[in-house]
Amino acid sequence: MFNVERWKEIFQSIKKNKLRTVLSGTTVSLGILIFIILFGLGEGLKNSYSDLFLRQANNVVFLYTGKTTKPYGGFKTNRRIEFDNSDIADIKANFSDRVEYINPTIRYGDNIKYKLESYNFSIQAVSPSNQYIEGNVLMKGRYINEKDIENKTKVVVIGRLVARDIFKTEDPIGKFINIGSRSYKVIGVFQDLDGDNEESYLFLPYTTRQQILMGSDKVGSIAITFNPNLGGKGAVKLENDIKTFLKKKKSIDPTDPSAIRVRNVADELERSMQFAGALQIIVAFVGIGTLIAGIIGISNIMVFIVKERTKELGVRKALGAQPSEIIKMILTESIFITSISGFAGMIIGVIALNSLESGLQEYFITRPQVSLNIAFIATVILIIFGVIAGYIPAKRAAQIKPIVALRDE
């Protein structure tokens, strides 16, 4: 296949017909370049969107309590249901194979004071699992640990914004702040990638809170994370199993909708991801559109090139060029030009995307990237269509009688 003499012919044709070469080369380069950039930006948009929802652990199920709406087991309706420590122990004991973390939470509001100044932040009494479930990242010090839970220590972990507001430039670790009438030692500062709101919390051990509430064992809500291997169906089954278990334990009508409620982050995530999916379709549509425009462009140019060369091809045939030789010449030339310029466009596009990477975050575009696979496939598609678009007129040109081609003036 590799014929040095033919390549020499082709190189001469490429070199001597610069306008033609540049025209077809630019079409292909531009097609791929625009495809990659658009596709990358779309991908970036999608990334921003999924980042927004994916930072939190997404295998979390929240359990809440409410009031019963149906009488059951001798109890009247409108009974207030509450979780307590035994529920946590029971879930741990009965669902250990499917549940990873359990985080009992007690939310409350109280006066926060440091050096005579008062502050207003959300307070939650939690377990160490909270760090994983909320996706908190420690900046300083340590998080609440099992020892704190056991000893009911008066310690608090504060969000980045809390630390900034209360302590300004001071190092908060080891300082004491007042919550209500009690003094708590700050042991850690965390940040949260989900944004400012998530960094405005104070977390303290739930057992400490229970002790303050006169040794209560009540818990506000429970968050659990399930084993991700369960998948969507397994997660739903787990939810129902836990709900049934707790209802039975607390003598609640199994059909009571509001006594124990469940919220699954995965469900929400799925809804959000549908939007991301729509974005993906738009991105794909734009990409395919650009590619088609590129294909039409290169097809046009190939038809034009062959038309322009009809006479030359006629001369070559009269001088003894065989039809197959003519087709090979045109195709090799078009493959050569489209390949070189296609891959050049691809490389430029990828480099351009990488250089855009950091500058576009404020336009809601993160990590605008195209997988090399997609870029490569798109380039190859364009080359193949360039070849097909070149082959059809080349075949026709190779078949017209030289005398006809030569008369074509």
Next chain:
Amino acid sequence: MIKIDKLHKSYEMGSSSLHVLKGIDFNVEAGELVAIMGSSGSGKSTLLNILGMLDNADEGTYDLDKMRIENLDEKTAAEYRNKFLGFIFQSFNLINYKSALENVALPLYYQGLKRKERQKIALNYLDKVGLKNWSTHLPSELSGGQKQRVAIARALASNPKVLLADEPTGALDSTTSMEVMALIQKINNEGKTILVVTHEHDIAMMCKRIVNLKDGVIVEDKKVKQNIIKNV
């Protein structure tokens, strides 16, 4: 060299058919210089196309150097054209992005010769037509007469048995026409068989034999006293 017997050719024109060649009998010996004359529509171009293996006859036989030319596929036709025939066109048909030398070397490329060899032979033929010093020039840098001389060198390059010239002076003024015809006479005198299609009587008179075509038949075929061009 060329032997044609009862040659017929028709073109389908929709429902009707146009009978262009109506039984041509025609022989050319080696070393002849024949003018084929006729007005447009006389069939002279069709005859030349068949002689040049650019078109097939419907009936009759065509022998070139004792070889029967029939039922050629495109591939063989291209091969025979390359080996046996040299073409000279009215509009030169040089490839505009190739230098004079590369144009002349092109038929040799299709014979599969190496580049060095091609250039050596091509330069030799350029020298023969007096354009050795113009070998690196592009066709656009040459005059009409020079272009036709390059085209003649190209036609000669593959050392064909027969040269077919289709109105070789049609695009040239009378002085350059003389130059080109002088060159054709010179090549003929060296032994090459040449057929010239023309409608100009004085050009035909520079050949050794005139064949007159009218409405698809040969109406006249005579040897003439060649008008030899000197001092050009």
